[in-house]
Amino acid sequence: MTDAAGGGPGARRGAPLVFGAGLAQGLVLVCFPAAASVLTSPAGYALSATQYGFMFAPQVVLAIAGAALTPVLARRWSLRGVLGLGLAANLAAMLLMVASLGVAPSALAYVLLLAATGCLGVGFGTCVSSLSQFAAALKAGAENRNVLVLNVMLGLGTALAPVLVALLLPDWWILPLLVSAGLVVLLVATARVRLDPGAPAPAAGAAAPRPRLPRRFWWYVAAVVLYGVCETLFGNWSTLYLSGERQLPTAVASAALAAFWACVTLGRVIVAILPARIPVPAVYVVLPFLIAGASLAVASASTSVAAVLAYAAAGLACSAMLPLSVSFGEREFARWGSTSSGELIAGYQVGYGIAAFGAAPLLAATGLPLGAVYVVGAIAALALAVTALTISRGRALRAAPFLTTGTKES
Numbered sequence: 001m002t003d004a005a006g007g008g009p010g011a012r013r014g015a016p017l018v019f020g021a022g023l024a025q026g027l028v029l030v031c032f033p034a035a036a037s038v039l040t041s042p043a044g045y046a047l048s049a050t051q052y053g054f055m056f057a058p059q060v061v062l063a064i065a066g067a068a069l070t071p072v073l074a075r076r077w078s079l080r081g082v083l084g085l086g087l088a089a090n091l092a093a094m095l096l097m098v099a100s101l102g103v104a105p106s107a108l109a110y111v112l113l114l115a116a117t118g119c120l121g122v123g124f125g126t127c128v129s130s131l132s133q134f135a136a137a138l139k140a141g142a143e144n145r146n147v148l149v150l151n152v153m154l155g156l157g158t159a160l161a162p163v164l165v166a167l168l169l170p171d172w173w174i175l176p177l178l179v180s181a182g183l184v185v186l187l188v189a190t191a192r193v194r195l196d197p198g199a200p201a202p203a204a205g206a207a208a209p210r211p212r213l214p215r216r217f218w219w220y221v222a223a224v225v226l227y228g229v230c231e232t233l234f235g236n237w238s239t240l241y242l243s244g245e246r247q248l249p250t251a252v253a254s255a256a257l258a259a260f261w262a263c264v265t266l267g268r269v270i271v272a273i274l275p276a277r278i279p280v281p282a283v284y285v286v287l288p289f290l291i292a293g294a295s296l297a298v299a300s301a302s303t304s305v306a307a308v309l310a311y312a313a314a315g316l317a318c319s320a321m322l323p324l325s326v327s328f329g330e331r332e333f334a335r336w337g338s339t340s341s342g343e344l345i346a347g348y349q350v351g352y353g354i355a356a357f358g359a360a361p362l363l364a365a366t367g368l369p370l371g372a373v374y375v376v377g378a379i380a381a382l383a384l385a386v387t388a389l390t391i392s393r394g395r396a397l398r399a400a401p402f403l404t405t406g407t408k409e410s
Helices: 009-034 036-040 049-054 057-077 079-101 107-136 143-168 174-192 203-207 217-245 250-272 280-300 304-318 321-332 338-366 372-392 395-399
Strands: none
Touching: 009 036, 009 079, 009 107, 009 143, 009 174, 009 217, 009 250, 036 049, 036 217, 049 217, 049 338, 057 079, 057 107, 057 338, 079 107, 079 174, 107 143, 143 174, 143 250, 217 250, 217 280, 217 304, 217 321, 217 338, 217 372, 250 304, 250 321, 280 304, 280 321, 280 372, 304 321, 321 338, 321 372, 338 372
16 A cells, blocks of 8 residues: 555545544534533533633643644654544543533533543644644645645534534534544544655754744744634633623524634635735734724624624634744744744643633623623734734744745745
């Protein structure tokens, strides 16, 4: 059997596996936020806002650990083994989620949900790290395009999850069961299909000590942390905000969440195909201001149409912020290799954690309504604008103002 790189038979077999796993990862990732109305309903799991937010703590911690351990596990098992671990962890997350329904509402159900989000963290950290490498190695000369397709499939999964939950209600548990079946197929395919992770780094380079990351790098870290806060306020709290505080139908809340994730994906594609005459760093500086405006629009949305449009605008505004931060960081700190991108993904997870389980204690301490977190999100977006402006003034970006991924070099 030939390798999956280079466009041979292995590539034809490997591409459906890689992109299918990306779609599955997106579905798993948003299953929990998409089911927020069930998780917090007295007729469902009866979780408080604080319990709901804290439910994501294991996910954040283990996602960071999973991403950090991927290189270590790949050397010990192979990168395909890491992907198999991630898929198995995602499968466990879905099965635990379904199992929790049988004992809800109870303390045991909450324990099962915590275990499920912990498994999701392991799955996300290991799958995303390994899939990115496999996608880039599918075909020589098409690395950027294949990574873009992988991100589109991830985005498609995140957009589909809330729509499917809304369509399946009250039998929402069918979705994690269907995803579980898909994950079993992917696990079998992972054991049978040969995947090529690309050429390993030279041994001499791996043994050489890396220089210490400069102080300027922490502007990038600040950017991804702030972005993680903004994105998670939209992605994790939308259903509770719209169906609980705004009293809009659950279907509308699901549509708004789906619109957010769909527009995140659409925006990334748009930025990736921007004409070469448009300087991408300029787009990077504008996006935080758009995020701030979208946050205020969400905070004031009181009708179904306004809510869906506000979240769609938020998705477009958020879309390219994280990929551009990572791409710019990899360009400016190329000699640090994967260290820089790994640190940035970890920073994003920190921001995710702050918003996922920090919003409820903030509201409890201040007595503010849930909509107020989007005003906080607007403030975070303005702080993000400052970091983006500082990053865009770097010499490395001024010298080469166009991305190599998706846009033409000038």
